[in-house]
Amino acid sequence: MKVILFILLQISNPLERLQKLIDSVQNDTEIRNGVVAASIRSTQTGEYKLQYNAHKSVNSASVLKLVSTASALSVLGSNYRFQTFLEYDGVIVDSVLQGNIYIRGTGDPSLGSARIGASVDEVSNYFAQKIKGYGIKKIDGYILGDGSIFSDNTLADSWIWGDIGNYYGAGINGLNINENLYSVYFKQSKRVGDFAPITKIVPEIPNIKNINKVTVAERGSGDNVLLYSTPFSSTVLSEGTIPAGDNEFSVKGSIPDPPTFFAYQVQKWFNSLGGIIEKPTLSFQQYKTSEGYYPKQRNLIFTYDSPPLSSLVKDCNYHSINLYADAFLKSVGYNLSKDGSFDSAVKSQKQLWSQKGVDLQGFMIRDGSGLSPSGVLTANNLTDILYTMKTDAAFPEYYASIPIVGISGTVQNLAKGSKAAGNVRAKSGSISNTRAFSGYFTASNGEMMSFTYIVNRYADGADRKVRRYLEEMIKLMVEI
Template sequence: MLAFARLLFYSLSCLSTSYAFSPGAGASGPPTADSAAVQQLVNQLDAFQSSPAVRYGTVALSVRRVRDGQELIGYNARQSLPSASTLKLITTATALAVLSPGYTYTTTLEYDGVIQDSILTGNIYIRGTGDPSLGSGRFTGYPDQSTLIKSWATAIRNAGIKRIQGTVVGDASLYADLTTPTTWPFGDLGNYYGASLSALNINENLYRVTFKPGRSVGAATTVARFEPAVPYLNFRNTVTTDAPNTGDQVNIFGAPFQTQQWLTGKVPLTSEFTVKGALPDPAYHAAYALQQQLVASNITVANPPLSVGGGLPATVDLSASRTRLAQYQSPALADLVRETNFQSINLYAEALLRTTALALRKSVPSTDSSISVLATYWKSKGVNLDGFRIRDGSGLSTTGALTADNMTGVLTAMTREQAFTAFYGTIPVVGQSGTVRSLARGTAAAGKIRAKSGSIEGVRAYAGYFTSADGEQMSFCLLVNKFTPGRNRDVTAELEKVFVRLVGLTAR
């Protein structure tokens, strides 16, 4: 009876409690959604919140009707909680709204100085503008690193250059700061998902290391190879062999611009096992790879490769006039966003955050200032961002937080943008695609919800859109914070039940 009373009689002041129902800012009266269906969902959330899986943590849910922005369910929806990778929805929505779905990045191969008698007295530059997909090979019709580097070497040869009396420079000077968010865990930085952003990214800023396990459990491993080659890095390998089928237990410790890397953990007993690490200086790697290809093509280079930008001092004159040799255009932004949301690529999200901020404000010197620009943009659209305390563009930060209400506010505002149709298509379908393809399979929710997932230690999160039983488009955000270790399956089962109830709601 008490819960039902809370359903019918509420005020905006109760929105931070576990029983919070709101028909929208400034409105009054009971929700227009079917009260019985809502109450059943709230009862389920109450049971979930008090269960052994989450009793020491927090469950939050916001459900908003996009037609008029009316919030129909707000369960702990004003509590700031870690978003994990659901934050990528806000980052990618902003990018599409500001830049347009057809936006592309341009990377330019240039030289300064003069060419005389097949000798370039000057430097070769690879000038980056933040393209996260450069050389990834992820997109059909676009080159991987090897193919791209070979095309640049050909362009240099076609310019009549047989000797470079200078340096191959990876020019990442567009970003003068150390672009790694300060709140990213140190233990993540050497792994592929913690790869730092550069204005000149290459191969998604990762390398692959293949281990040869020992002959028995506990035996030391050896490193069979690195792809691409990274001989300028120093590795200490303490990885050992575990039982067959135990999966990837490797952690790589490193930091931006540091050449020492530590390979730790275990790999399963098998013939070979490959994991991915983060390039500490992607711009340097691009310059190094090009110089190696030039040497293989019988074009000599007088000096070692180098990189500039990302907080590194400029050791070459960046103001010198340059001549373009080749230009590379990235896939369209809509395609980059789809990969960001389907595959949850942190690097892509961080790149889009910085690029969007620069488009909105010409001088944005840091990640923090980029976040401020993003927040200002959505506030100008009327979104309430009280409690919005994000620290990056991807959600990898463990200290960043937002409210479920923040998320549905942005998602609802996005439906009024010209780029919404493109954005909607970049969100995976529950039970069918992306990181939610295995979620709620065989239930009434499968195929009816578009959602981005998020997962960091102790956090499970989902946000996106669904269509109610009476045909209304709805935005939602579901956050679970500090769930009990070892209860992952219980949490997943409860979340699937929530999804089923969501698609059964009526909102008119």
């Protein structure tokens, strides 16, 4: 790296220096079998300042969230709020509901998230109080979590088995709660190789069975646990290691059936408030397939609103939350096509940007978060979407949602003390053997530029080297 930087100092033109650096990165022995893709475009003139492998399809990792959040703001608007409806069917006689309670979601990924404010217990208690406050003291039917606005298949088909049981691989439902995650606490030991028993699960997931094979590794070794499970399953396989110590160590997993879990939570709080319901919690899927089921007229008790979309988009881009990005993708798809599946949502999003004039050759995504290893796009695809977003009515909120290099979000430690710090807005992306940055910066002449850098399929163990290279690219580009 030092030799490369010394050579670059001999070149006076900033753009030439950047191109030379990218050439050197592509020819690095640990990167040359992969692809370095780069694209920079003026948002004022539309001129491309730099294109390097810019038309090659590469994995995007989490920079794909810039597309999902842009699509959501453009289609739904900055002030859009997800709504969750508390409803009932049947009749209320002498404070007894002769029917069911329904909690019907519209895809809100933030419901019951401590990141937003109200915890899962606080939200569940609030819904239970609304039922009691409506004059219902006993329920003869069920409390049902209804997430049917989206497909029952909550996962993208191309997500891998090692991801889907973990918090970052949580499926997106029409009704979500606590960001669809829970924490498993393992008891640490000071001896390497010891078994690490589970001490608790928070929040408590009813009927879950954990086949635990987790052991203790060296102190400071970090979280190397994978949780294997599938949607609607009650069995989880835990494998891997936790670091040695004398406390508890927590690992996050994905709730297998969030709508049913939320219904269970509301029912628990309803009972604690003195309400009576004797029937066990039942999934909406089970209820729909039960004998004699038919859709019934529902009546509204109350509506729970999410924070505005502009706030959720900022959370998504600052904290790189997969669930939020996939919720945005599916919500855009449902809004445009009335189909809440991943496949339909992807098609709708492609149509959206094609109609806005973006060339989407090479754009073959599979989800909204970038978790899929088979989803690809080109550097120009992303840079052009960012360029096009500059003229959207929601651009101020979109721009504010992207972290500031050297200051905030996942890029707060990037390029500190350089001219790029405070000048570049960038979303980072990282999956196996892929690192990426994309966003906006102001060039030396005052022009705003959109940019994308992706290094794809580099050698195992080269993560830190690739990040340093990308950091140098970001430092150099602001001098253009």
